[in-house]
Amino acid sequence: MNSKDIIDLDRSNLSFAVEVSTEPGGENIFRCFACGTCTAGCPIARTDSRFQPSAIIRMVILGLREQVLWHDAIWLCAGCYTCQERCPQGVNIADLMMALRNIATREGYAPEPYHVQLNLLLEKGCLYEIDDFDNKKRVKADLPEIHIDARELRILQEKLLEELD
Amino acid sequence: MKRALFLGCTVPVRARNYEMAARQTAALLGIEFIDIPGFTCCGFPVKSNAYTFSQMMSLRNLALAEEKDLEIVVLCSACTSMLAEANHKFRKSAQYRDHVNALLRKINRSYSGTVRIKHFSRMLLEDVGIDTLRKHITFDLGNISLMPHYGCHYLKPSEIHGEFDSPEDPKTLDMLIEVTGAKTVDMMGRKHCCGGALLASDNRLTYRLAAEKLHMASTSNADALCLVCPFCGVVYDDNQKLIENELEQIYQIPVLYYPQILGLAFGLDPKHLGFKLNKVKTKTFLSKLYGDMADE
Numbered sequence A: 001m002n003s004k005d006i007i008d009l010d011r012s013n014l015s016f017a018v019e020v021s022t023e024p025g026g027e028n029i030f031r032c033f034a035c036g037t038c039t040a041g042c043p044i045a046r047t048d049s050r051f052q053p054s055a056i057i058r059m060v061i062l063g064l065r066e067q068v069l070w071h072d073a074i075w076l077c078a079g080c081y082t083c084q085e086r087c088p089q090g091v092n093i094a095d096l097m098m099a100l101r102n103i104a105t106r107e108g109y110a111p112e113p114y115h116v117q118l119n120l121l122l123e124k125g126c127l128y129e130i131d132d133f134d135n136k137k138r139v140k141a142d143l144p145e146i147h148i149d150a151r152e153l154r155i156l157q158e159k160l161l162e163e164l165d
Numbered sequence B: 001m002k003r004a005l006f007l008g009c010t011v012p013v014r015a016r017n018y019e020m021a022a023r024q025t026a027a028l029l030g031i032e033f034i035d036i037p038g039f040t041c042c043g044f045p046v047k048s049n050a051y052t053f054s055q056m057m058s059l060r061n062l063a064l065a066e067e068k069d070l071e072i073v074v075l076c077s078a079c080t081s082m083l084a085e086a087n088h089k090f091r092k093s094a095q096y097r098d099h100v101n102a103l104l105r106k107i108n109r110s111y112s113g114t115v116r117i118k119h120f121s122r123m124l125l126e127d128v129g130i131d132t133l134r135k136h137i138t139f140d141l142g143n144i145s146l147m148p149h150y151g152c153h154y155l156k157p158s159e160i161h162g163e164f165d166s167p168e169d170p171k172t173l174d175m176l177i178e179v180t181g182a183k184t185v186d187m188m189g190r191k192h193c194c195g196g197a198l199l200a201s202d203n204r205l206t207y208r209l210a211a212e213k214l215h216m217a218s219t220s221n222a223d224a225l226c227l228v229c230p231f232c233g234v235v236y237d238d239n240q241k242l243i244e245n246e247l248e249q250i251y252q253i254p255v256l257y258y259p260q261i262l263g264l265a266f267g268l269d270p271k272h273l274g275f276k277l278n279k280v281k282t283k284t285f286l287s288k289l290y291g292d293m294a295d296e
Helices: A016-021 A043-047 A053-061 A065-070 A082-086 A093-106 A112-124 A132-140 A151-164 B010-014 B016-028 B051-067 B077-092 B094-105 B120-128 B130-135 B172-178 B203-219 B230-238 B240-247 B258-265 B283-293
Strands: B002-006 B032-034 B072-074 B117-119 B145-148 B224-227 B255-257
Touching (some): A016 A093, A043 B203, A053 A093, A082 A093, A093 B051, B002 B051, B051 B077, B051 B094, B077 B094, B120 B130, B145 B172, B203 B240, B230 B240, B255 B258
Parallel strands (some): B002 B032
């Protein structure tokens, strides 16, 4: 990500930004005028130099498709929306990171925990299964039992996948 | 006042103290919570890798509330913003509405976009009102100080929350705390992100981010952090010990959910407000209010 090599535009994919702009959340990417307000206020950029939202936007516009999609950086956004609130150009930056992650997922680059979460939701309907033991604890705390059924979610996901084919 | 209570994933398993206190305080205020059995996760956890599906998860939950003609009240800030965002997008585009309903028909459901979604704290302010809260207060919390933690999704993205509170200079949680008589500690970092979204993929980054806030709280005169989101609670309360180990620091800051504070001010027993479920012990905090008689 922080390579000091000169960017070889002959090897860049200039249609990448157009691709991103058609993904939900990526619509406003071309509005960016590179002011850096996003990175200046980013709590993650302050904590970890691997993540700089302004750099990622520039890389997308320069067509560095693989470098963006393969790198850890897009997965470090905490989704706090600080940048999105402050962007003077209305680039929905947190949503844009989400768009990049969805493209990366389709290319097979999503970190393992995300697959695990999706499978859990399709199987259980929630992230933390509520079993008899949990329900006993809930009843003891005078809280109602919870039984979640994920059947309808599996049907919705199946129909969405059919649409993609 | 009837509302569908949306619990999401975290509250019923990892923040039962929050849920207990919310149900207790709501009952005292005459709010009737309806538990809808078909509710699932809001979809937020898979927004990054299955965006369209995540939106459908939210919209299906909204369809269930609409079937019962109920507004939704939410305890989790991430669920609040997820459901509100899906609703916002649904209302904006006729083409999208048709697509969503074509999918919902496959599970014999439909949605027309009528459901309103509010965070419980927002409901207390807007639908119950500060004056009504004040009338129920029987126990003065005047000798405690709290550091409000707004977190992110309670306020942002502001576009989907409408006219509520300023994401840059928020006041609503301070107002809710002050009506109980407790003092608020006003300092930088009240809007900090807990980093919870990265806990599964890069927990050390979460710890470093969370440590900033815990450090501020422990070096201020705050007796506790005051939260409105269960995932912030997972980070600051459940993980506080691990953060202390990682950063080689000691904070020992109690982490309380706002309804626990409100419940104390209503004169409710801490036992019924889930104080025993708090991970960072609250004995010192409670003895400041009740003297050494407090057994937790």
